Amino acid sequence: MKIGEVARKTGVKAETIRFYEREGILNAPPRTRSNYRDYGPAEAATLVFIRRARDLGFSMPDIRELLELSNEDDRSCAAVDSLARAHLDQVKRKIAALQVMRDELSRMIAKCEQDTISECRIIDTLAVRDR
Amino acid sequence: MKIGEVARKTGVKAETIRFYEREGILNAPPRTRSNYRDYGPAEAATLVFIRRARDLGFSMPDIRELLELSNEDDRSCAAVDSLARAHLDQVKRKIAALQVMRDELSRMIAKCEQDTISECRIIDTLAVRDR
């Protein structure tokens, strides 16, 4: 499979696939006579794995570790579990922070009565008011 | 006021203040005889404005615009209002996306029974299962 085909199949863009290879997160595949990357199903599976983990917000170092762990069939998956839990915690914290932002923005906007700038409650809130 | 003092007063680090100046978001202050930046209260107020807007998640281009608008006292603040509303929408969308992540992560983790990797439901979910 050439890179374009595997890109279509996995939903990972060709540029991104090359980037993963440069980063050492995806093994370099063999090349055809004309120096094109030639992928098999294993690489495609790895790419799908990476894409799903990215969709779930895992960082590249996390994914690197998940990939390594996924090869050690006999080990306990406690490490996987704790990595996932730590990430979940981070996501929860990010949500909480954004909710604070959302509420503060909502309050600020609600006070605006579309006057002139000099009366604007939004500018006012940013410039002067206590938090 | 030297940069360190204004940094302490505004909660914006000295490096970041210099960065804002380079980016043209904060006016370059006069210099002392020894070439140190010499800030007045107006610059400090601008920095507090920027910090609050950053805390609310506004982007640098947004802040640039808010700062420009904040100087035009006579104009309607409709532009400010719509900028803030657009940003609020974005924050809401980000929260929604993170909540999807959170729920999927939670489900994945809940299924893990701390077996060996070969049985790990987390690795399994990433590698094989449909979404």
Added chain:
DNA sequence: GCTTGACCTTGTAGTGGCTACAAGGTGCAT
């Protein structure tokens, strides 16, 4: 056989919003 166009190759630079560092100058207390 020649062109067209889709695909591939490498390498480099840009994104955002800082942050860290290096190498050196200044100001004040001891």
Added chain:
DNA sequence: ATGCACCTTGTAGCCACTACAAGGTCAAGC
């Protein structure tokens, strides 16, 4: 005169890509 905190400039690094430039390869159509 020495030490230390502070300041200066400039450059590179962070993350996870994305975009672009300049060129090579291959199959189809004329």
